Amino acid sequence: MHNPAMNTMTTSNDYEQQLRQAGVRITRQRRIILNILSDSEDHPDALEIFRRAVEIDNSISLSTVYRTMKLLEEQGAIHRHAFNGGPSRFEHAGSDHHDHIIDMESGDVVEFHSEKIERLQEEIARELGYEIVHHRLELYCRKIKK
Amino acid sequence: MHNPAMNTMTTSNDYEQQLRQAGVRITRQRRIILNILSDSEDHPDALEIFRRAVEIDNSISLSTVYRTMKLLEEQGAIHRHAFNGGPSRFEHAGSDHHDHIIDMESGDVVEFHSEKIERLQEEIARELGYEIVHHRLELYCRKIKK
DNA sequence: GTTTATGCAAAACGTTTGCACCCTC
DNA sequence: GAGGGTGCAAACGTTTTGCATAAAC
Numbered sequence: 024m025h026n027p028a029m030n031t032m033t034t035s036n037d038y039e040q041q042l043r044q045a046g047v048r049i050t051r052q053r054r055i056i057l058n059i060l061s062d063s064e065d066h067p068d069a070l071e072i073f074r075r076a077v078e079i080d081n082s083i084s085l086s087t088v089y090r091t092m093k094l095l096e097e098q099g100a101i102h103r104h105a106f107n108g109g110p111s112r113f114e115h116a117g118s119d120h121h122d123h124i125i126d127m128e129s130g131d132v133v134e135f136h137s138e139k140i141e142r143l144q145e146e147i148a149r150e151l152g153y154e155i156v157h158h159r160l161e162l163y164c165r166k167i168k169k
Numbered sequence: 170m171h172n173p174a175m176n177t178m179t180t181s182n183d184y185e186q187q188l189r190q191a192g193v194r195i196t197r198q199r200r201i202i203l204n205i206l207s208d209s210e211d212h213p214d215a216l217e218i219f220r221r222a223v224e225i226d227n228s229i230s231l232s233t234v235y236r237t238m239k240l241l242e243e244q245g246a247i248h249r250h251a252f253n254g255g256p257s258r259f260e261h262a263g264s265d266h267h268d269h270i271i272d273m274e275s276g277d278v279v280e281f282h283s284e285k286i287e288r289l290q291e292e293i294a295r296e297l298g299y300e301i302v303h304h305r306l307e308l309y310c311r312k313i314k315k
Numbered sequence: 316g317t318t319t320a321t322g323c324a325a326a327a328c329g330t331t332t333g334c335a336c337c338c339t340c
Numbered sequence: 341g342a343g344g345g346t347g348c349a350a351a352c353g354t355t356t357t358g359c360a361t362a363a364a365c
Contacts, residue, residue, distance in 0.1 A: 318364085320362080320363070321363080322359105322360095322361085323361105324359095325356105326355105326358095327357085328353100329353095330351100331352065331353100332351075333348105334349095335346100335347095336345105337344105337345080337347095338344090340341105
């Protein structure tokens with residue numbers, strides 16, 4: 024896909040522009056973290072992001088990672104998860120909403136989406152007098168052995 | 170040391186028997202905590218359980234609360250939640266499984282259950298090669314204003 | 316009497332914050 | 341140049357742990 028006019032891809036450059044528009048300064052550190060996040064297929068925690076960042080710039084600090092994660096969360100650029108009540112793990116707020124299967128043996132995270140479940144959630148909340156702001160659906164699973 | 174048949178107990182007596190059967194010693198502290206849990210309509214965290222326990226026995230310690238919560242969780246007697254990534258909050262593992270609506274303004278927790286959602290979850294997991302061990306569904310909501 | 320639980324204090328853990336200096340706009 | 345961002349170290353809130361004592365079985 025190579026169409027400079029139609030920019031539907033989520034590169035960290037896009038995010039930089041959006042963040043700039045929101046009045047966020049793009050520092051060297053923030054750029055590094057944004058790149059790490061858009062390159063990540065997994066759901067790293069702050070320490071792991073810090074480790075990956077240090078390989079690019081060994082002067083970066085863990086506090087900056089934490090501060091940046093909070094900022095990006097507020098800007099809606101990332102999502103924060105607390106699987107198993109463990110440390111926060113982050114992912115790029117890509118295009119589509121999705122939920123998570125957590126492999127209890129490996130810790131791997133698989134994403135899925137069910138429009139049916141989403142609708143049922145809305146229905147249930149509405150019946151109880153609530154509107155959903157956001158939700159969290161996590162399936163803690165084991166691989167089925169064949 | 171004799172075993173009085175009469176003990177001013179609530180429903181936690183059932184739990185005591187089950188725990189005894191599992192080889193768990195019923196100490197004064199554990200009895201107090203079990204009572205607090207079966208009396209609680211809300212989802213208190215460890216500190217709140219500690220506060221309630223101190224009113225009954227002011228020599229109880231916070232470590233004992235934490236150790237007991239871990240034990241009871243392992244025994245399947247309670248469930249642990251980490252709403253919003255905050256401190257663990259606990260509830261008696263009552264009869265039925267249910268999920269949670271968290272009122273974002275008040276912090277109140279409303280319980281609900283949807284057999285349809287449960288079935289859809291199973292279906293999705295199976296299709297991806299997983300079996301669900303347990304799951305977590307939390308709807309972070311605002312009250313609808315009329 | 317043996318085994319296990321407790322209380323206390325200290326440590327561990329993930330995260331936030333105060334401050335002096337540095338960089339982006 | 342002004343205002344916000346950074347690194348560092350120290351503080352934080354939650355949870356765990358080592359150890360000597362106490363209680364359950």
